[in-house]
Amino acid sequence: MTGRGIVFAPGRGARPGAWLPPPEEATPEELERCPFCVGREDRTPPETLRIGDPWRVRVVPNLYPAFDRQEVVVHSPDHVRCFADLGDTQIASLAEAWQHRIDAAAADGFGYVHALINEGRLAGSSLPHSHSQLVVLDRVPPPVAAEDRSALDELLRHDDLRVLERNGAVAVIHYAGASPYESLVLGGTLADLLGALRxxxxxVRKAEGPFAWNAWLHATDPQHLHFVPRLTALAGVELGAGLYVNVVPPERAAEALRG
Structure with a gap:
């Protein structure tokens, strides 16, 4: 699917410093200053979309964009820090917001929207209030265009790596994951995918405690989500040689998450 080299080395998981620290706990200052909480709508740019009245999900332009058109999707009016704590109504509203903005970008002539979630500072998030980002691009990114669709079918044939199913969506541990518990979520509607991701x-939080993670949508046929926990650090062998050391073999990861 990716052409990357993977080395499974469970023994390295026992070495000092093998695991990254968990996200910091919320502080009173964080709660007082969060611009995404309800009642502080004036602290963000004017919204481009609101789901619900009162709102359940808001979409606003990114205040510090890296691209010409980049939006932030606020997942809840309450100060929810972990995606796993969102309820079904919030997940459905999030899916509605993503789809609405993806359709709007297509209507404006853009070629692709890269929808992603960064949770935790180690995953690149600057604010702990649960949110996602929509990066609007002129064309489909090369990694998305180059993805081998037959590899998705191959992954689904690994019944021993399936960890959960939800309304037609299935989460499967990647048999060649670059990091512990790396997974794909496939099948069903966008709301089903996001619910299964939740x-x-x-x-993973139950198995390992609080952790940082990244996920992104490949809006292809079939659409699917990539999920990458940030439990271990990339070092010189990964960055320089393209060989990724994973300390949790896929079968062990699947067993831990099915329990």
Whole structure:
């Protein structure tokens, strides 16, 4: 699917410093200053979309964009820090917001929207209030265009790596994951995918405690989500040689999350 080299080395998981620290706990200052909480709508740029009245999900332009058109999707009016703590109504509203903005970008002539979630500072998030980002691009990114669709079918044939199913969506541990518990979520509607991702995050949190993670949507046929926990650090062998050391073999990861 990716052409990357993977080395499974479970023994390295026992070495000092093998695991990254968990996200910091919320502080009173964080709660007082969060611009995404309800009642502080004036602290963000004017919204481009609001789901619900009162709102359940808001979409606003990114205040510090790296691209010409980049939006932030606020997942809840309450100060929810972990995606796993969102309820079904919030997940459905999030899916509605993503789809609405993806359709709007297509209507404006853009070629692709890269929808992503960064949770935790180690995953690149600057604010702990649960949110996602929509990066609007002129064309489909090369990694998305180059993805081998047959590899998705191959992954689904690994019944031993399936960890959960939800309304037609299935979460599967990647048989060649570059990091512990790396997974794909496939099948069903966008709301089904996001709901399964929510449940998957919760299971990893139960197994390993609070953690940082990234996920992104490949809006292809079939659409699917990539999920990458940030439990271990990339070092010189990964960055320089393209060989990724994973300390949790896929079968062991699947067993831990099914329990």
């Amino acid at each position: 449940d998957l995050v919760g299971r």
